[in-house]
Amino acid sequence: xxxxxxxxxxxxxxxxxxxxxxxxxxxxxxxxxxxxxxxxxxxxxxxxxxxxxxxxxxxxxxxxxxxxxxxxxxxxxxxxxxxxxxxxxxxxxxxxxxxxxxxxxxxxxxxxxxxxxxxxxxxxxxxxxxxxxxxxxxxxxxxxxxxxxxxxxxxxxxxxxxxxxxxxxxxxxxxxxxxxxxxxxxxxxxxxxxxxxxxxxxxxxxxxxxxxxxxxxxxxxxxxxxxxxxxxxxxxxxxxxxxxxxxxxxxxxxxxxxxxxxxxxxxxxxxxxxxxxxxxxxxxxxxxxxxxxxxxxxxxxxxxxxxxxxxxxxxxxxxxxxxxxxxxxxxxxxxxxxxxxxxxxxxxxxxxxxxxxxxxxxxxxxxxxxxxxxxxxxxxxxxxxxxxxxxxxxxxxxxxxxxxxxxxxxxxxxxxxxxxxxxxxxxxxxxxxxxxxxxxxxxxxxxxxxxxxxxxxxxxxxxxxxxxxxxxxxxxxxxxxxxxxxxxxxxxxxxxxxxxxxxxxxxxxxxxxxxxxxxxxxxxxxxxxxxxxxxxxxxxxxxxxxxxxxxxxxxxxxxxxxxxxxxxxxxxxxxxxxxxxxxxxxxxxxxxxxxxxx
Amino acid sequence: xxxxxxxxxxxxxxxxxxxxxxxxxxxxxxxxxxxxxxxxxxxxxxxxxxxxxxxxxxxxxxxxxxxxxxxxxxxxxxxxxxxxxxxxxxxxxxxxxxxxxxxxxxxxxxxxxxxxxxxxxxxxxxxxxxxxxxxxxxxxxxxxxxxxxxxxxxxxxxxxxxxxxxxxxxxxxxxxxxxxxxxxxxxxxxxxxxxxxxxxxxxxxxxxxxxxxxxxxxxxxxxxxxxxxxxxxxxxxxxxxxxxxxxxxxxxxxxxxxxxxxxxxxxxxxxxxxxxxxxxxxxxxxxxxxxxxxxxxxxxxxxxxxxxxxxxxxxxxxxxxxxxxxxxxxxxxxxxxxxxxxxxxxxxxxxxxxxxxxxxxxxxxxxxxxxxxxxxxxxxxx
Numbered sequence: 001x002x003x004x005x006x007x008x009x010x011x012x013x014x015x016x017x018x019x020x021x022x023x024x025x026x027x028x029x030x031x032x033x034x035x036x037x038x039x040x041x042x043x044x045x046x047x048x049x050x051x052x053x054x055x056x057x058x059x060x061x062x063x064x065x066x067x068x069x070x071x072x073x074x075x076x077x078x079x080x081x082x083x084x085x086x087x088x089x090x091x092x093x094x095x096x097x098x099x100x101x102x103x104x105x106x107x108x109x110x111x112x113x114x115x116x117x118x119x120x121x122x123x124x125x126x127x128x129x130x131x132x133x134x135x136x137x138x139x140x141x142x143x144x145x146x147x148x149x150x151x152x153x154x155x156x157x158x159x160x161x162x163x164x165x166x167x168x169x170x171x172x173x174x175x176x177x178x179x180x181x182x183x184x185x186x187x188x189x190x191x192x193x194x195x196x197x198x199x200x201x202x203x204x205x206x207x208x209x210x211x212x213x214x215x216x217x218x219x220x221x222x223x224x225x226x227x228x229x230x231x232x233x234x235x236x237x238x239x240x241x242x243x244x245x246x247x248x249x250x251x252x253x254x255x256x257x258x259x260x261x262x263x264x265x266x267x268x269x270x271x272x273x274x275x276x277x278x279x280x281x282x283x284x285x286x287x288x289x290x291x292x293x294x295x296x297x298x299x300x301x302x303x304x305x306x307x308x309x310x311x312x313x314x315x316x317x318x319x320x321x322x323x324x325x326x327x328x329x330x331x332x333x334x335x336x337x338x339x340x341x342x343x344x345x346x347x348x349x350x351x352x353x354x355x356x357x358x359x360x361x362x363x364x365x366x367x368x369x370x371x372x373x374x375x376x377x378x379x380x381x382x383x384x385x386x387x388x389x390x391x392x393x394x395x396x397x398x399x400x401x402x403x404x405x406x407x408x409x410x411x412x413x414x415x416x417x418x419x420x421x422x423x424x425x426x427x428x429x430x431x432x433x434x435x436x437x438x439x440x441x442x443x444x445x446x447x448x449x450x451x452x453x454x455x456x457x458x459x460x461x462x463x464x465x466x467x468x469x470x471x472x473x474x475x476x477x478x479x480x481x482x483x484x485x486x487x488x489x490x491x492x493x494x495x496x497x498x499x500x501x502x503x504x505x506x507x508x509x510x511x512x513x514x515x516x517x518x519x520x521x522x523x524x525x526x527x528x529x530x531x532x533x534x535x536x537x538x539x540x541x542x543x544x545x546x547x548x549x550x551x552x553x554x555x556x557x558x559x560x561x562x563x564x565x566x567x568x569x570x571x572x573x574x575x576x577x578x579x580x581x582x583x584x585x586x587x588x589x590x591x592x593x594x595x596x597x598x
Numbered sequence: 599x600x601x602x603x604x605x606x607x608x609x610x611x612x613x614x615x616x617x618x619x620x621x622x623x624x625x626x627x628x629x630x631x632x633x634x635x636x637x638x639x640x641x642x643x644x645x646x647x648x649x650x651x652x653x654x655x656x657x658x659x660x661x662x663x664x665x666x667x668x669x670x671x672x673x674x675x676x677x678x679x680x681x682x683x684x685x686x687x688x689x690x691x692x693x694x695x696x697x698x699x700x701x702x703x704x705x706x707x708x709x710x711x712x713x714x715x716x717x718x719x720x721x722x723x724x725x726x727x728x729x730x731x732x733x734x735x736x737x738x739x740x741x742x743x744x745x746x747x748x749x750x751x752x753x754x755x756x757x758x759x760x761x762x763x764x765x766x767x768x769x770x771x772x773x774x775x776x777x778x779x780x781x782x783x784x785x786x787x788x789x790x791x792x793x794x795x796x797x798x799x800x801x802x803x804x805x806x807x808x809x810x811x812x813x814x815x816x817x818x819x820x821x822x823x824x825x826x827x828x829x830x831x832x833x834x835x836x837x838x839x840x841x842x843x844x845x846x847x848x849x850x851x852x853x854x855x856x857x858x859x860x861x862x863x864x865x866x867x868x869x870x871x872x873x874x875x876x877x878x879x880x881x882x883x884x885x886x887x888x889x890x891x892x893x894x895x896x897x898x899x900x901x902x903x904x905x906x907x908x909x910x911x912x913x914x915x916x917x918x919x920x921x922x923x924x925x926x927x928x929x930x931x932x933x934x935x936x937x938x939x940x941x942x943x944x945x946x947x948x949x950x951x952x953x954x955x956x957x958x959x960x961x962x963x964x965x966x967x968x969x970x971x972x973x974x975x976x977x978x979x980x
Contacts, residue, residue, distance in 0.1 A: 524954070524971055547821035550972040552793040552842050554920060556608060556857045557871040560878060560903060563913055569977035581952075 001187075001253040005180045006074045006211065008092055010119055011101035012109035012468060016131040020101060020163035020172075021059075021077055025242075027169050028061040028073070058197070058209050058255060060239045065177045073176055074240075074255040076196065076211075086291065086343075087323075089118050090196040090270040093287060094211030094255060097125040097180030099172065100153075104130045104138035104160075108146050108436070110409040110468030116151060125180050128153050129172060134162040150436040185252030190281040191215030191223075193250075193258070193274040198265055200319035204235070206262035207244070210274060211255050213285060218249040222277040223260060226284040230267045231277060232260035265319045291323050293341025294402070294473065295348055295452050296385035297368040298329045298495065299355070300337030302577050302586065306361060307336045313359040314338055317351060324351060329386070333493045333579045334364060339386055342368075345452055362575050364589050366495040370448045373400040373476055387497040390483040393534070400476040401501075402448040403428075408459065410467035412440045417462045425450035426501065445474060447501070454594050484509055484538075486516070486592070487530040491580040496592060509539035512592045519588035522546040527582055604659030604690050605874075606856045607683055609640065610867035611665040612885050615703070619736040619806075620764075622798030624869030624883050625666040636868075636885050637675055639892040641682055643866050646897065648686035652874045656862055658687050660694040660853035664721075669699035673708030677715030684716065694852045696721055696760075701739040701747035709754030719851070720751050721760040721791075727781040728774045731767050736802070741781075748785045758849055760789035765827065766820040767795050768803075768813050775823045776830070783834040788849035792827050793842050794820060824970060841920050841969060858921050860914040876910060878903045911936050915962070916976045924963025938962055938979075945978050 011017040061073040078091040092098065098119045102112055119126060128147045130140045140160055148155035159175055161168030197209035217223065221234045236259040238246040250256045262268060271288035275281040301310045318324055324347075329339035342348040348368060355361045371385040377397045384390060406427075408418060415432065419442070422430055427444040435441045446455075451471065459467045482505050486496035496516075500508045509531025516529050524546055531539035554562050576583040613628040613636075614621075647653050661683055668676060680695060696719040697712055704722065712720075726732055727741040739747075751759050761782060765775045782790065797803045797812065806812040815823070828838060836844040840858060843851065856863060865872045865881060868888040872879045882888045882900040891898045905913065911934040918925025931937060939946055949955040954968045954975045968975055 524952075524974060546971055546974070547818065548794075548824060548970045549974050550794075550841055550970055552796050554841075554857075554917070555854060556606070556863050556865065556873065557869070557880075559857070559860075559873075559913065559917065560871075563916065563980060566916065566973065566977045566980040569973060570980055573977060 001185070001251075002182050003069060003071045004074065004183055004253050005071060005097065005176050006076065006095040006183055006253075006255055007097045007099060007176055007180055008076045008078050008095045008119075008124075009099045009101055010078060010088070010092070010112075010115035011131075012103070012106070012111040012115075015101050015103040015106065015109075015112070016163045017077075017101055020099070020129070020131060020161070020169075021075060023163045023166055023169050024061060024073075024075060024173065025059060027166070027173065028063050058240045060241060060255065063173055063177070066174055067177075071177055072254075073173070076209075076255060086289070087197070087270055088115065089122065089287070090194070092119055092122045092124060093271075093285075094194050094196045095122075095124060096183055097127065097176070099129045099159075099176075100126050100151075101129045101131050102143055102147070104132045104140045104143055105135050107139075107143050108150060108409070108439075110407055110441075110470045113151075113409065113435075113441075114407065114470040126153055127157055127159060127172070127175050127179055128155075129159045129161060131161055131163055133160050134165050134167065146436055183253035185212070186214045187216055187252045189214040189252070190279045191217050191221075191274065191276045192281045192285055193217060194285050195225075195268055195270055195272045195274060197270060198268040198320075198322060200265060200316075201259075204259050204261075206260075206265050206268050206319070208258045208260070208262070208268050208274070209240075209255075210250075210258060212250050212252050214252050214281070215276070215279075216249050216251045217258065217274070217276070223258070223274050224277050224280060225267055225269075226273040226275055226281075227269055227288060228267065228272075232262055235259045235261055263319075265322050269322060291343070292473070293323070293325055293343060294370060294448060295342045295344055295368050296339065296371065297342070297348055298331065298334075298337050298339045298366040298386065299326075299352075300331065300334035300364045300366070300495070300577075302362040302364055302575060304335040309359070310337070310355070310361055310363065313355055313361055314340075316359075317354060321351075323347065331366070331388070331494050333495050334366075334577065337364075341385070362586065364495065364577055364586050366589055367498045367592050368452055368590075369499060370402055370452060372402075372479070372481060372499060375399070384499070387483055387499050388494055390481075390497075390499060393482075399479045399481050401479040401481070403445050403474045403477050404448050404451060404471045405474050406442075406444050406446050406451065406469060406471045408442045408444070408467055408469050409435070410440055410442070410463050412438055414463040414467060415440050415442065418442060418459065418467060421455075421458060421462060422446065425455065426503075446471075447477075447479070448473070449499075449501075452593075457594075482533050484512070485532045486512055487528075487532055487537075488516075488520075488582050488584070489528055489580055490530075492532075493579050493584070495589060498592070505533055506538050509533075513539045513541040515591045515594065516584075516588055517541045517543055519591045520582070520584055523583060525581075604856075605656040605861065606660045606662065606853045606863040607658050607687060608853075608863060608865045608870055609644075609661070609663045609668075609679060609683070610865065610870040610881075611663065611668040611671065612636075612868045613670050614665065614667045614700075615670065616736065616738050619734075619802040620795060620798065622801050623666065626885060628670055631885050632889070633670065635889050637671065637679075639889040639898075640679060640867055642892045643898050644679070644682050645686060646892075647864060647866065650897070652877070653687075653864055656688065656864070656874070657690050658693070658864075659690050660696070660856065662696045662698075662853045664696075664698045667700050667703060667723075668697050669703040669708070673711030673715070676717075677711055680715045680717060692718075694719055696851070696853060698723065699747075700737075701744040704747040704750055706750045706754055709751060709756065713755050718756075719758040719760065719789075720756045721762065721789075722747055722751065724748075724761045724782075725764045726767065726770075726774075727778045728770070731770055731774065734768055735764075745781070745785070748787065758789065759787040760791060760851070761785075761787045762791045762793070763827075764793050764795050765823040766815055768815075770815055770823075772815075772819060772822055772826065776826060779827060779830045783830065786834075788846050789851060790831065790836060790844040791842055792831070792844060794824065821970065837922075839922050841972060855921070858917050859925075860910065860917045873905075876905045878905060907934055908936070908941075910934070911941070912980055915979050919962070919964050919972065919976060919979075922963065922966075922969075924958075924961040926961050927957070928960060930962075942979060949975060949978060 009017045057077045063071045076091045078088045159172050192213040193210040195210050199207045237250045239256040273284040323343050325341040326338040374382040375397045422444045427446045430444045432442040480502045481499050484500050513529045526545045527543040529541050530537050576585045612625050614625045695717045698721045700723045724744045729740045831844045838844050868885040869883040870881050879902045881898050956965045
């Protein structure tokens with residue numbers, strides 16, 4: 001155990017976490033240079049393109065240190081987005097230390113702080129690492145000062161590196177060995193293994209990533225998940241090299257995987273404790289909680305006969321994504337689909353992209369919603385996350401909606417505009433302080449519904465990219481909601497309905513109409529788009545009829561090319577949903593909530 | 599309009615004295631090329647393909663020498679091409695023989711020579727009778743030269759003249775387009791090709807558009823221009839027989855109708871395309887490469903696409919719908935053993951119900967009001 005180090009890298013988005021991970025892997029000789037492709041651990045296309053980590057991955061690095069001894073360094077990668085902060089905390093819980101990565105030109109950001117606090121809550125030893133020192137705009141000395149003064153970390157520990165060029169990476173490996181403590185734990189105690197992630201392998205079932213806190217586990221053992229007492233027989237245990245490598249036994253202090261022929265990924269919940277049936281641990285490891293979905297939206301196939309395929313695809317995604325929940329749903333406009341719960345909007349967009357890329361399914365997502373509480377006059381409480389289930393307004397006694405505490409870190413010059421943004425979004429109890437000179441940390445209590453769509457985009461744009469954002473759920477607070485319906489050529493499109501605060505209804509109705517006008521292509525007839533509350537029209541726009549769409553020239557030499565253009569046009573049409581006689585493009589359904597710039 | 603016209607022979611001259619700002623055709627400034635070598639290569643390809651097993655059995659009924667600007671060659675050189683073609687392919691007479699030319703390169707003497715060689719149709723790239731617009735298009739002629747060219751062609755005895763016109767040009771006003779149409783009608787050509795400007799990729803116009811510097815008229819104005827052309831030309835006795843083509847009765851271009859009927863054609867010269875025996879073949883684009891290939895004894899082809907029955911059927915439908923008369927259901931059945939009503943099923947019924955397609959006199963066609971939005975319909979049928 002003395003030669004093991006379990007660590008994570010925590011960072012604000014874009015501070016170079018995946019690049020550093022790649023470089024550590026490369027420096028430890030895990031891959032030949034020519035096999036090296038960027039961001040080895042981010043193996044979904046979406047992750048590479050967006051430069052974010054969605055599924056965390058783990059890798060075991062063999063390292064021979066300067067003291068001549070061989071070490072095993074387990075790098076537990078963590079997702080890098082506010083939607084996934086629970087997953088991050090579970091991953092951190094399985095480590096003794098963390099590299100706190102900070103961009104040498106950007107300095108400390110909201111997620112740097114949020115992640116640092118998470119790491120501190122988990123009693124992790126922290127090594128601050130200043131990355132991107134090769135950039136012309138790098139100012140490592142100032143950042144080092146911030147680390148000492150603002151974060152209260154020991155600046156003697158600070159490592160400087162450029163993950164891009166590899167400079168300083170060798171020193172980081174030495175620091176991991178010297179500064180981070182080895183794991184503790186009792187090999188002879190009853191098994192307690194902390195689940196921090198699960199992936200699905202179509203041949204072997206669920207691959208549980210876990211940290212053995214106490215005890216040991218091997219193939220053949222009967223194990224129990226302590227949160228739900230589900231029981232399985234272990235088929236294989238092993239460690240993560242670039243591929244999985246089976247070992248005889250995993251022991252206290254080690255990070256590895258367990259295969260137990262598990263087909264229901266919902267049995268493996270991050271944060272849960274695995275123990276042995278024969279010699280169970282007395283108690284579960286602390287910190288487990290049920291995953292909480294905060295954003296809800298329905299997914300429909302564009303073509304109704306793809307419903308079965310969608311159902312299959314959803315089941316497959318679910319295998320790999322314990323945070324996704326769904327149940328059957330139906331809509332007058334869109335037919336059969338699924339009502340889904342997501343950790344946040346990024347999670348929602350990831351699912352949408354995966355359905356399209358991995359399963360080639362064109363889908364429509366309805367306007368996202370949060371979960372509201374309606375207290376009815378008969379004393380009952382209804383939880384409503386779908387505008388379709390909005391109760392009869394006459395029967396509603398009072399309404400509550402979820403609030404969050406937002407933390408926004410930014411240069412102080414943006415304070416005014418950001419405060420205005422928070423006020424516009426019905427923010428309450430705004431506070432601010434200066435964690436460091438020139439920078440403001442603003443905290444504000446906001447309705448989740450006001451944040452789910454474009455708040456982050458808006459914030460980025462008004463702070464020119466310098467504002468960063470993190471949030472946690474607070475509680476439910478009194479609200480006053482109405483249902484905003486959208487009518488397209490007089491026909492109510494239920495998938496475009498949303499629940500909105502009464503004070504915003506008119507503005508939101510107008511916004512929705514205008515956005516739809518931008519997104520719905522002109523068609524061969526005039527289209528009226530109206531926003532309505534109950535029977536009252538509150539906003540209206542018109543899309544004028546298409547007057548021309550014709551290829552002027554088409555002769556012998558053009559036929560193939562013009563045909564391909566028409567085929568492209570046809571493919572575009574297939575991605576639209578016909579409601580009544582109007583073709584509505586897929587992205588219009590989400591655009592209703594988005595602001596213009598995005 | 600003859601029913602099944604014979605195959606068409608197209609000869610491409612890929613040279614223009616200067617390239618227009620909107621042009622995406624395969625054309626080059628002649629200065630950088632050996633134009634007489636190219637002419638030799640054309641002769642060689644003509645002879646070679648006339649004996650090609652795929653071509654041999656075809657009976658041709660039209661010749662079209664297009665470009666580029668064919669009239670960069672002398673009348674004698676063009677006449678030479680025509681006579682080699684007539685001597686080496688099977689033709690059914692009368693043969694429609696068209697030569698394209700630009701107003702700046704049309705001389706009376708050479709027109710006589712062309713007439714004598716059997717050329718019976720002249721297509722003039724007028725584009726507009728507004729000088730400023732011609733200049734902004736990068737055309738090297740002006741309106742007066744265009745008018746002279748028409749008069750010259752008449753004097754030379756051409757009784758079948760086509761003018762190419764364009765609308766929706768940057769800065770063009772409805773009034774200017776009306777003047778162009780009125781001037782056109784005064785000269786009374788037999789045939790008119792009236793195109794909306796299309797900004798094609800890889801043209802100077804596309805670059806300007808990408809930079810937001812191409813000031814095209816508003817879409818509504820362009821639609822008005824299209825409607826205005828139809829009104830004025832109908833009043834002047836022209837019959838619209840294809841989306842962009844108008845003719846006096848009996849002067850419809852047989853060569854082009856063959857394209858719209860998706861018939862067989864043979865394209866000679868750099869970048870030209872052939873469609874023979876359900877294969878579509880394109881020739882090497884670059885004139886110098888083309889010369890080299892032909893002189894090395896090759897066919898000069900650079901690509902081919904096989905057209906399976908259903909693909910060719912769909913293509914025949916969408917091409918045929920460009921014509922006002924549409925496409926005969928009987929001929930589709932005969933050629934492909936397919937009926938669009940069954941083949942397209944629900945899509946077809948929906949288009950019929952929404953008056954975006956109609957069946958009339960045994961022909962499937964676009965109703966008049968659907969012509970302007972033809973792509974909306976064709977994209978459902980492609």
